[in-house]
Amino acid sequence: MTLRVLRAAGRTAVPWHNGGGVTRQIAAAPEDAAAGTADWRISLAEVARDGPFSHFPGLDRTLTVVEGDGMDLMVGGEHHIVDEPLWPHDFPGDLRTEGRLLAGPVVNLNVMYRRDRPPASTAVVRGTVRLIPPEGGAVVAVALEDGAVLEGATDVELARYDAVLAVGESPGILRTRGYAVVVTLPGG
Numbered sequence: 001m002t003l004r005v006l007r008a009a010g011r012t013a014v015p016w017h018n019g020g021g022v023t024r025q026i027a028a029a030p031e032d033a034a035a036g037t038a039d040w041r042i043s044l045a046e047v048a049r050d051g052p053f054s055h056f057p058g059l060d061r062t063l064t065v066v067e068g069d070g071m072d073l074m075v076g077g078e079h080h081i082v083d084e085p086l087w088p089h090d091f092p093g094d095l096r097t098e099g100r101l102l103a104g105p106v107v108n109l110n111v112m113y114r115r116d117r118p119p120a121s122t123a124v125v126r127g128t129v130r131l132i133p134p135e136g137g138a139v140v141a142v143a144l145e146d147g148a149v150l151e152g153a154t155d156v157e158l159a160r161y162d163a164v165l166a167v168g169e170s171p172g173i174l175r176t177r178g179y180a181v182v183v184t185l186p187g188g
Contacts, residue, residue: 001169003152008161013046020051023110027140027165029185040113040120040185042140044161047071047108050100056093059112062122064088064181066144068106074098086144086179088122109142111183118186126179131164131171136187138167145178 004027011024028041035041036056044066053073063082065071070083076095083102091097093112113120118137124144131150133139141150143158150156150164152172158164158180164171174180 001171002167003156003171004165005156005158006163006165008159008163011044016051016054018051020049021045021047021105026142026163029138035112038112039117040111042112042142042163042183043110045108045110047099047101047106049105051098053097053099055096056112058115059093060090060115060119061093062088062090062111062120064109064111064122064124066107066109066181068101069103071102071106071108072100074100086124088124109181113185120186121184123182123184124179125174125182126176128173128175129182130173131166131182132184133166133168133170134184134186138165138185140165140183140185141174142181142183143176143178144180145176147177148180149175151175 013022015022024044026042028038065085073080075091075097082089111120111122131139142163146159148158150172
């Protein structure tokens with residue numbers, strides 16, 4: 001089993017080309033791959049104003065609003081109102097996408113993964129859940145509030161936006177006082 005603790009404090013804010021926000025990468029595979037070339041990528045995006053989303057051919061996306069009132073996404077000419085906090089919303093990363101803020105800035109947790117591989121799954125959890133990486137894949141848990149603990153061989157306390165990445169065997173049980181996002185990334 002491989003377990004990595006990914007602290008929020010160590011993440012670099014990368015400004016968007018359109019000036020509408022910044023992205024902080026949580027994890028990716030391969031680790032040093034650029035956003036559009038990774039097999040999968042998980043990040044937090046701070047969206048400050050309306051504008052286009054980046055185009056990612058061959059990738060599917062899951063967007064979960066973790067702060068703010070949400071967005072009106074125009075994906076391939078179709079409206080997708082994403083106004084339910086903590087509700088994962090899937091859409092193709094290669095369709096032209098424009099985002100309009102509903103009532104001020106938001107923070108989104110983004111999961112991107114290759115369409116030609118088994119799909120990632122994103123779940124918002126609260127309470128107690130055993131983290132189980134799939135064979136050949138990984139599981140990433142991101143605490144959305146302070147006070148989460150991964151109980152395993154060694155307990156790991158997680159502050160807001162800290163994450164754990166596990167490959168191989170289960171690293172243990174995640175206990176939250178608030179919400180967390182668990183992303184399961186199949187191998188393949």
